[in-house]
Amino acid sequence: MAQQRRLSVSISPLPNGILSPSSPTLAQAQLATSPPNASSFSISYEARQRASGAIPFPQSGKALTEFPLKDDPLRILLLENVNATAVAMLKAQGFVVEEVKKALGEQELIQRLKEGNFSAIGIRSKTKVTAKVIAECPNLLVIGCFCIGTNQVDLLAAAKAGIAVFNSPFSNSRSVAELVISEVIALSRQLCDRAREMREGVWNKVSKGCWEVRGKTLGIVGYGHIGSQLSVLAESMGMSVLYYDVLPIMPLGSAKQTETLDDLLEQADFLTLHVPELPETTNMIGAEQISKMKDGAYLLNNARGKVIDIPALIDALKSGKLAGAAVDVFPHEPASNGPNFGDSLNAWSSELRSCPNLILTPHIGGSTEEAQSAIGAEVGGALIRYLNYGSTIGSVNFPEVNLRPILHDGTVRLCHVHLNQPGVLKVVNAVLGEHNVEKQFSDSKGDIAYLLADITNVDEKEIKDIYEAIAGSRANIATRMLF
Ligand SMILES: NC(=O)c1ccc[n+]([C@@H]2O[C@H](COP(=O)([O-])OP(=O)(O)OC[C@H]3O[C@@H](n4cnc5c(N)ncnc54)[C@H](O)[C@@H]3O)[C@@H](O)[C@H]2O)c1
Numbered sequence: 001m002a003q004q005r006r007l008s009v010s011i012s013p014l015p016n017g018i019l020s021p022s023s024p025t026l027a028q029a030q031l032a033t034s035p036p037n038a039s040s041f042s043i044s045y046e047a048r049q050r051a052s053g054a055i056p057f058p059q060s061g062k063a064l065t066e067f068p069l070k071d072d073p074l075r076i077l078l079l080e081n082v083n084a085t086a087v088a089m090l091k092a093q094g095f096v097v098e099e100v101k102k103a104l105g106e107q108e109l110i111q112r113l114k115e116g117n118f119s120a121i122g123i124r125s126k127t128k129v130t131a132k133v134i135a136e137c138p139n140l141l142v143i144g145c146f147c148i149g150t151n152q153v154d155l156l157a158a159a160k161a162g163i164a165v166f167n168s169p170f171s172n173s174r175s176v177a178e179l180v181i182s183e184v185i186a187l188s189r190q191l192c193d194r195a196r197e198m199r200e201g202v203w204n205k206v207s208k209g210c211w212e213v214r215g216k217t218l219g220i221v222g223y224g225h226i227g228s229q230l231s232v233l234a235e236s237m238g239m240s241v242l243y244y245d246v247l248p249i250m251p252l253g254s255a256k257q258t259e260t261l262d263d264l265l266e267q268a269d270f271l272t273l274h275v276p277e278l279p280e281t282t283n284m285i286g287a288e289q290i291s292k293m294k295d296g297a298y299l300l301n302n303a304r305g306k307v308i309d310i311p312a313l314i315d316a317l318k319s320g321k322l323a324g325a326a327v328d329v330f331p332h333e334p335a336s337n338g339p340n341f342g343d344s345l346n347a348w349s350s351e352l353r354s355c356p357n358l359i360l361t362p363h364i365g366g367s368t369e370e371a372q373s374a375i376g377a378e379v380g381g382a383l384i385r386y387l388n389y390g391s392t393i394g395s396v397n398f399p400e401v402n403l404r405p406i407l408h409d410g411t412v413r414l415c416h417v418h419l420n421q422p423g424v425l426k427v428v429n430a431v432l433g434e435h436n437v438e439k440q441f442s443d444s445k446g447d448i449a450y451l452l453a454d455i456t457n458v459d460e461k462e463i464k465d466i467y468e469a470i471a472g473s474r475a476n477i478a479t480r481m482l483f
Helices: 026-032 045-052 084-092 106-116 131-136 155-160 173-188 191-199 225-236 261-267 287-292 310-319 349-353 369-389 424-432 460-471
Strands: 075-078 096-099 120-123 142-145 164-166 217-221 240-244 270-273 297-301 322-327 358-360 411-419 436-445 448-456 476-482
Touching: 075 084, 075 106, 084 096, 084 369, 106 131, 120 369, 131 155, 142 369, 155 164, 164 369, 173 191, 173 225, 173 270, 173 297, 173 322, 173 358, 173 369, 217 225, 217 261, 225 240, 240 261, 261 287, 287 310, 310 322, 310 349, 349 358, 411 424, 411 460, 424 436, 424 448, 424 460, 460 476
Parallel strands: 075 096, 075 120, 120 142, 142 164, 217 240, 217 270, 270 297, 297 322, 322 358
Antiparallel strands: 411 448, 411 476, 436 448
């Protein structure tokens, strides 16, 4: 039997027959004084604004609010010191935002979510949103992961409960690209070795084996968000850019795509990796690939720890085949800061650390203040679009569904999360069949599906009837009406 998630607001008729939550808000007061014979849904845009306290979100049309109007604005719990950019954005929408600086354990989280009647939660990587949390907090509509990964959330349990999950996979692309540029120059000038020697009191003024990067070839493996940013930056320093990607991708500037990885290995002075961790990218650069690179080339890995075979890299650095390398990511990384990068974690750790002209960094490619702020803006924006407009663009556990904005009063948006099973659209269309459906879009992902439909010229009773029929249908998981 499908899990039913219903709005908890009680609806009581006003004297003129108009529906309202139990105690009137500004907008309801306006609703109550509107002409009893008004045939279409006529709560003004201004009244909705005042009811929700929201400002329209860029490019999303009118700020919508939930029907029936609630006494209180939606409440959002933000844990783990979520960036101030997100806090400001969410507050500007009229949501009540409660902040907790640390992560919460399972039981503490359940208690907090229940007591605070929160509709949304924002976390970073330490708070686990388990199936138990999801089962015990039926008012939860959406989870924002203000980070890259989403392993800390039971995505399937969330989807089955009609809870959309959003994250921010690309907010730190520029930060990584800039770090790579700095590493290319630092390797080319043996900067880290010279800086270390000076700290040890050794004056070692040399030019042998030190190069300008102008005129050299940067080889990029994976021309996605980071690879393509890097391409632009490298060309502006006078480098030639070649890239290899499994997809044919339009080059930026004068960059050129190579047909094979080998083509790239043979031509690159600097080879930098920007691919995801996949079975086919595990150890994609090992002894065989390094042997095909130019003598004295440089290798950089800011992608994922398993993409390079590190013992093969150690051999190449010690033999002088490679003139230097930069590594930011490792097969096994310490769980916390401190002196934890030893041989017990990765057997080759001390051997790697003894290699010449090698830059080792603790997975900081994307760790900048700007990236944190961008993550706040991206995930904060996704929460606003979902809560105010029903859009699931960027969701990791829902199908991506969006409709163009509602621009006029008198239109209501049906947001229906349902089981992906035969006959659902027949039921929905039977309910909506008598009405003017201005636009409608649905899609599925695994066992769940999501439908958005904008219905025009409906009165309050019709909205209530639509809501009750859809929310009460066999396949319903969660239903909201926004107007
Ligand atoms: N060091 C850090 O702190 C840090 C920060 C952010 C991202 N990353 C990592 O950087 C990598 C790239 O991130 P992105 O945002 O650019 O990803 P992206 O998805 O935008 O781009 C990846 C590109 O790699 C290509 N690709 C996939 N498999 C390939 C293969 N076998 N051979 C060649 N190309 C292949 C894809 O087609 C795509 O164009 C990811 O592994 C990501 O986890 C690291």
